[in-house]
Amino acid sequence: MAKGRITVDQDRCKGCELCAEACPADVIAMDQGVMNKKGYHPAHAEKPDICTGCANCAMMCPDICITVERG
Helix, strand or coil: CCCEEEEECCCCCCCCCHHHHHCCCCCEEECCCCCCCCCCCCEEECCHHHCCCCCHHHHHCCCCCEEEEEC
16 A cells, blocks of 8 residues: 655644545544644544555645645
């Protein structure tokens, strides 16, 4: 199975959770322990080991905060 890795620009993320809803593997969650400079809990890869690199999260992100690398 393909592997992927996501990177989230946490300072630009507004915590809308669209990426988490779009992820078929439930890799992404909002980081409740972090608050960015805009005052939001940003997205992060909670289960990075199961990311397939499908890029659904990046396609759904309205602020283009997510980069997906496939390997």
